[in-house]
Amino acid sequence: MTAVLSDAFLMILTLKGFLHLLIGGVLGLIIGIFPGLGPVFGVALFLPFTFWMKPELGLVFLGSLYSCCVYGGSITAVLLGIPGTPGSITTVFDGYEISKKGKAGVALGLSVTASLLGGILGVAALAFFAPILAKFALKFGPADYFALALFGLSMVAVAAKGDTLKGLALGILGVLISTIGIDLITGDYRFTFGFEYLVGGIPFIPVAIGLFALSQAFVLAEEGGKIARPGRVSGGVWEGVVLVFKHWGTTVKHAVLGIILGAIPGVGINITNFLAYLIEKRSSKDPNSFGQGNPLGVIAPESANNACVSAELIPAFALGVPGGASAAIFLAAINIYGLKPGYGFFSESGPVAYALIIGLFFAQFLFFIIGIFGANYFAKVTLTPAAIMVPAIMALSLIGGLADRTLFADLYVVLIFGVFGYISHKNQYPIACLVLGLILGPLVEENFYRALQIGKGSFFYFFSTGISISVWIMIIIVLIWGLLPVKEWSRKIMERKSAPQ
């Protein structure tokens, strides 16, 4: 273990390692600050550019970009009252109120320090729990993996913004798209319709770039104008830093909440952010002060969402089942580098895995330093007009689409999925489910046929182990929760109970 860790440190502690960390972090902050462009956009867009990097450097670059991007959203939330990412929406409620009182520096200090501490605890959880879970996953058979993949899909469909049925439809569509091309068992062509391009299957990168990057260009083109007016940091940043350490109990409590929620597939940063804020408000002795500039209203969501960032990667690396779109893209990255998630990821390619974890750890300090000293400059990104941002995103989407194979046909895939992503986004179809289906497709198919072979064609084999039965029960509970109006029923029952006789 010590040798693995020292190897990982040696991989990172070089000039190249530092540059990858720095460039990834700065790009992440810029993307995070720009409203509408979130962490998924960032990792999807820059994934193809990491193919030429060594796996450990590529993962460190993406990890730094991802972490800094999540924090970047808080800078505009605090300074301008505009959440850069959906994960920083609740930071606006109190963070911007503090800024309006002329203490933007305090709000910034609060958000950056809570993010730092939450992030560090999240990375620690990833380093500690992912290898343990991966070891446990050695006991999993094909039926268990099949059920687990379906569980991941159903959780994301239920938790994603929008209709559960729509999420399920897109998840299934994603798995179906992953079956396009050559059937690996018989060598037959599937759904190629005579197109040679489809023989190799639909490539993941252009789909992800189209869905998450180009679709945002359409959204920006529709909205037009520029995002915001310039913001200024005033007041003492260090005052905010000290306040977080004074409320260390709240910081740790919400970091633990973020870790637990992040490790559950489908929950993600957005829900964690809201839950942390609501829990803190409800447990407060003075709930009315929330929304008026209460520092705890900044500490709770910021600590939780940054802890969630690393925790989201736990099921992805340990089981190969990503908890959300960003984790799915990370999983795609490690597949592209020729690494396999699960126990082997931490045992055979241990130095690479721990290099990513160490990279994520350093990324927390990177955004802390940049956040404290450079927030003013970074906030100016929001002044870029849509008229310039849209062609810039198109240019980056083009480079990303061509980066992998230099096939012009891939650009049409980017465009088709860009339009599809935009229309889906406008109609509450959660596109994360499509990406998840696409990435889980090979896992679903491989284990489906392996289970059928072992079970000699019997579908009962899918319910033959304790793990698979437990996971199927969880799937049923999740689907009942998502599809039936359970919340409405429970509300009516409560109303009936509380009504006077």
Added chain:
Amino acid sequence: MKSSRENYRKYFDSDTLLTMVITVVFMVSFITTFRMEGISTYLLPRLLSGIGILITLSILLVKYRRFSKGTPKAAQSSQEPKSGIHVLYTALFALGYFLLVRYLGFILTTTLAIWLFAALMRYRNKPAVITVGLLLPVVLHIFFVTLLKINLPPGLVEAVLPF
């Protein structure tokens, strides 16, 4: 005449049309599986397509029931774009950009794209547009082609550049 058009819009909004398109995709894939041989080739896609059809039809059914009941949720179920035509133009613009880059090269096409898009959006800060149009493609070229060794379509400008 007007009310029939309104009814048409009410029932066939972008949400419904998207669901119908996804249903058709599932139906086509379901039918296609009957032309496949080998159980491993068709079994999972057929199952998925079948479940997909059931789910999308349920979405349409739920939506239709909401419409016929006139519940407020139906009216708010889809967030219509502010200007659909704007997005169509942007998509066509992206298509043109992707097609032209093959012939004109990355730098020239991107410069033209930035200038043209700013003109279409009626963005008035001309010095900024001209500067960004000239600098951004070159910076991207240096970063991605020279440093990261990514192959981008070359054109007239790339032939002149020393890097």
